Amino acid sequence: xxxxxxxxxxxxxxxxxxxxxxxxxxxxxxxxxxxxxxxxxxxxxxxxxxxxxxxxxxxxxxxxxxxxxxxxxxxxxxxxxxxxxxxxxxxxxxxxxxxxxxxxxxxxxxxxxxxxxxxxxxxxxxxxxxxxxxxxxxxxxxxxxxxxxxxxxxxxxxxxxxxxxxxxxxxxxxxxxxxxxxxxxxxxxxxxxxxxxxxxxxxxxxxxxxxxxxxxxxxxxxxxxxxxxxxxxxxxxxxxxxxxxxxxxxxxxxxxxxxxxxxxxxxxxxxxxxxxxxxxxxxxxxxxxxxxxxxxxxxxxxxxxxxxxxxxxxxxxxxxxxxxxxxxxxxxxxxxxxxxxxxxxxxxxxxxxxxx
Amino acid sequence: xxxxxxxxxxxxxxxxxxxxxxxxxxxxxxxxxxxxxxxxxxxxxxxxxxxxxxxxxxxxxxxxxxxxxxxxxxxxxxxxxxxxxxxxxxxxxxxxxxxxxxxxxxxxxxxxxxxxxxxxxxxxxxxxxxxxxxxxxxxxxxxxxxxxxxxxxxxxxxxxxxxxxxxxxxxxxxxxxxxxxxxxxxxxxxxxxxxxxxxxxxxxxxxxxxxxxxxxxxxxxxxxxxxxxxxxxxxxxxxxxxxxxxxxxxxxxxxxxxxxxxxxx
Numbered sequence: 001x002x003x004x005x006x007x008x009x010x011x012x013x014x015x016x017x018x019x020x021x022x023x024x025x026x027x028x029x030x031x032x033x034x035x036x037x038x039x040x041x042x043x044x045x046x047x048x049x050x051x052x053x054x055x056x057x058x059x060x061x062x063x064x065x066x067x068x069x070x071x072x073x074x075x076x077x078x079x080x081x082x083x084x085x086x087x088x089x090x091x092x093x094x095x096x097x098x099x100x101x102x103x104x105x106x107x108x109x110x111x112x113x114x115x116x117x118x119x120x121x122x123x124x125x126x127x128x129x130x131x132x133x134x135x136x137x138x139x140x141x142x143x144x145x146x147x148x149x150x151x152x153x154x155x156x157x158x159x160x161x162x163x164x165x166x167x168x169x170x171x172x173x174x175x176x177x178x179x180x181x182x183x184x185x186x187x188x189x190x191x192x193x194x195x196x197x198x199x200x201x202x203x204x205x206x207x208x209x210x211x212x213x214x215x216x217x218x219x220x221x222x223x224x225x226x227x228x229x230x231x232x233x234x235x236x237x238x239x240x241x242x243x244x245x246x247x248x249x250x251x252x253x254x255x256x257x258x259x260x261x262x263x264x265x266x267x268x269x270x271x272x273x274x275x276x277x278x279x280x281x282x283x284x285x286x287x288x289x290x291x292x293x294x295x296x297x298x299x300x301x302x303x304x305x306x307x308x309x310x311x312x313x314x315x316x317x318x319x320x321x322x323x324x325x326x327x328x329x330x331x332x333x334x335x336x337x338x339x340x341x342x343x344x345x346x347x348x349x350x351x352x353x354x355x356x
Numbered sequence: 357x358x359x360x361x362x363x364x365x366x367x368x369x370x371x372x373x374x375x376x377x378x379x380x381x382x383x384x385x386x387x388x389x390x391x392x393x394x395x396x397x398x399x400x401x402x403x404x405x406x407x408x409x410x411x412x413x414x415x416x417x418x419x420x421x422x423x424x425x426x427x428x429x430x431x432x433x434x435x436x437x438x439x440x441x442x443x444x445x446x447x448x449x450x451x452x453x454x455x456x457x458x459x460x461x462x463x464x465x466x467x468x469x470x471x472x473x474x475x476x477x478x479x480x481x482x483x484x485x486x487x488x489x490x491x492x493x494x495x496x497x498x499x500x501x502x503x504x505x506x507x508x509x510x511x512x513x514x515x516x517x518x519x520x521x522x523x524x525x526x527x528x529x530x531x532x533x534x535x536x537x538x539x540x541x542x543x544x545x546x547x548x549x550x551x552x553x554x555x556x557x558x559x560x561x562x563x564x565x566x567x568x569x570x571x572x573x574x575x576x577x578x579x580x581x582x583x584x585x586x587x588x589x590x591x592x593x594x595x596x597x598x599x600x601x602x603x604x605x606x607x608x609x610x611x612x613x614x615x616x617x618x619x620x621x
Contacts, residue, residue: 023437025429050436055462059429062422066402066433069420070441074433092423197400197418197434198441202364204413206421207405214413215367 003181008147008173009034012077012103014182015151017042017049019189021101022072025052025063027082030115031171032105035077057082061089061102068098069205071196073155075101079171080109080122084129090164091130096205097231099158099194101151105169106305108330117330118171120261120305123313126166127283133228135235137161137242138283140168140261144178149185150280153242156190161238163231168282170305172262172332236284244280245289251275255346256297258314263303263327267337273348282310287317294318301325301346305332362386362394364414371410375569377528377554378475382411384531385444385473388539399442402431404451407482407556408475411446425455428463431470442542443470450480453509454489464518467546467603473538474511474549477556485559495564512590512598515549520603522548525590528555529576533595545602553580 006014013035016024024039026032036053043051050072054060057078064074078086083104093100106122108114126138137157141150151167158165195201204214209224217223246264249257249271257274259267264278277293279286294300294314301323302311311324325340327333341347363386372378389399396417403412405424412419422430427445435443445452452460452474463470479497480486486499490511494503515523522544524537534552541548555561555572566572583596590596 023433025433052433052436054429055458058426059459059462062426062429063433066420066430067437069430070400070434070437072437088423089426197420197438198397199418200397201418202396202416204419204421206413207423208409208421210413210421213367214364216371216410 003179005177006144006180006182007034008144008169008176009105010038011144011147011180011182012151012167012169013038013042015148016075016101016155018148018182019152019155020073021075021155022048023050023064023067023074024076025054025060025067025074026076026078027054027057027060029057029079029082031107031174032077032079032103034174035103035105057085058089061086062092064100065089065093065096065098068100068194069096069197071192073099073159073192075103075155077103077105079105079107079115080119080125081112083122083125087125087129088131091132091134092207093164094130094134094231095207097162098164098205099162100164101154101158102164102166103151103169104166105171105174107171114330116171118173118262118305118332119330120170120263121309122168123282123304123306123309126168135163135232136166136283137163137235137239137281138166138168139242139244139280140282141280142173142261142264142278144173144176145180145185146280147173148180148182149187152187152189156187157238157242159190159193160241161235162193163235168261170262171330176262239281239284242281243286243289245286246276246278246280247289247293249274249276254297255299255301256294257301257303258310258322259303260310261305262332263305266332266334267303269334270337270351273351285313285317290314290317294320299323299346301341301344303327303337303340357390359383359386359390362389362416364416367414370414372407373558375555375557376407377477377556377569378408378411380528380531381446381473381475381534381552381554382414384535385446385538386415388535388542391539392542394442394542398440399444400434402427402434402443402445404445404447404456405482406448406451406480408446408448408451425451426459427452428456428459428470432463432466432468435468435470439469444542445470445472447472447474448481449474449476449478449490450488453511457489457509460514464515464521464547467518467520469544469546470548471538471541471544472547472549474551475554476511476551477554477560478508479556479560481556481559485556485563497560497563511549511551515547516589516598516600518547518600520546520600522546522597522599524550524597525553525595526550527553527576527580527595529573530580530595533582537597540597546600
């Protein structure tokens with residue numbers, strides 16, 4: 001296929017299909033609805049691809065878990081409020097070790113918030129949204145081409161890690177149109193890793209803590225810790241192979257900008273004046289990379305569409321204060337970035353003058 | 357083969373209390389499975405949270421022990437991806453009609469080929485005996501010491517909003533009738549719901565005046581009656597089946613036999 005104009009949301013559906021997805025369930029919610037609609041259109045012409053517009057996001061999340069157990073690579077797409085409703089099911093998928101992909105197209109929250117405005121306020125929700133301890137793997141592309149690429153990688157990673165993998169997007173990226181040649185993006189596809197239901201086994205896929213024979217292990221700390229450590233080790237080991245990030249711009253600058261998703265694109269005109277670290281794998285946090293790169297810079301600044309969610313993670317990893325440029329209320333623009341940097345005293349004089 | 361081969365008897369005794377009705381349901385299900393040739397290569401069990409949820413763990417099948425209330429989305433997706441499979445849901449009344457109520461409404465509407473066995477003990481047994489969605493009005497429970505305030509949910513009426521769905525009412529006392537209802541439900545080419553009155557002696561029955569499970573079974577024997585042949589709706593404490601028309605068998609506006617409130621225009 002030649003180059004074509006493609007929207008971020010459409011690219012994610014194409015990536016899922018390329019990765020071998022056979023089942024989508026979802027509920028309409030801006031700004032993710034184009035993924036649901038594209039999935040429905042795809043199902044209409046590809047009977048092997050199953051589609052459900054479910055009654056809510058809770059059903060959607062549980063349906064994709066059932067579909068994956070039954071043998072289909074499966075995914076859903078939603079936005080903040082729906083993603084909140086899916087959290088229990090995400091924990092369940094972690095417990096069951098079921099490969100699934102959850103796309104979260106972020107808008108401004110909390111609650112119904114600002115449904116069509118871009119935000120990045122689900123960073124911590126993707127890590128800690130469900131109850132209990134679990135190890136999340138989350139990717140955040142920052143172009144339409146990457147929406148395609150990292151959706152495929154998310155499916156691959158879900159199979160390898162046997163866990164629900166999240167792909168973050170935002171209202172801006174979701175509706176961004178860019179020229180992409182998806183055929184030029186070659187990502188090998190990982191085949192299914194889970195034996196489908198009714199293959200002759202008598203397995204119990206239980207959200208309740210159980211022993212391997214299915215008996216309850218609801219008061220056995222040793223068994224809990226054994227299973228938890230095993231799942232954590234598997235996820236961390238697999239995530240190592242997906243440690244994607246970008247490091248560049250003016251690497252000799254004194255200040256390192258940390259930005260991801262659409263924010264990195266917005267900040268592009270700052271490239272001559274700052275170094276850039278862009279995590280693509282948001283979780284597990286790219287601790288080793290941050291610890292290797294950050295000491296080269298006098299100042300660090302996290303520019304993000306939340307009030308310091310990722311900044312707080314960077315501080316924890318580096319044991320060091322970072323400057324924050326929060327882009328709130330959907331005001332995700334170069335102007336807002338400049339203002340934020342100026343407030344933090346980080347705007348180079350030549351840029352400050354240019355802005356006047 | 358024997359029905360006992362469908363059950364993991366090595367895990368016995370079960371966690372269910374002495375006198376619980378769930379084991380009777382599991383036994384009848386296993387017998388029907390044996391009759392119909394259901395095995396681990398053609399059947400999947402999905403169970404919800406509550407005492408009934410343990411049923412899948414005791415059966416020789418791949419089984420999904422779903423989140424509280426979420427059996428139906430899981431089961432429907434399995435049936436969608438693998439239409440050749442028999443998908444059997446075992447769930448309590450609280451799981452399927454309260455926390456899972458929205459999924460129940462929409463599963464009925466979409467009419468997937470799944471079989472639901474609802475262990476309807478009119479109580480939240482596992483959590484100690486709180487009022488549930490099917491608890492009769494006035495019943496004293498640990499969360500309704502002055503008597504349950506609201507009327508129970510009308511499961512038959514809900515199921516019959518889809519003229520293609522199947523509803524049967526039975527009790528754990530009426531074993532033969534229960535077996536027949538489960539068999540017919542599994543063979544039904546759409547959504548089939550078997551509403552099984554079942555005793556919870558420990559966390560309900562004793563508190564409302566039954567000395568033992570035996571008296572609860574005798575209560576079912578005494579109080580429940582077969583519905584007259586040809587009934588299109590079951591009255592309270594009537595046993596029987598309300599069959600819709602299998603989807604696609606006839607135009608939706610023609611024919612009889614669907615229950616009241618079949619949704620026909």
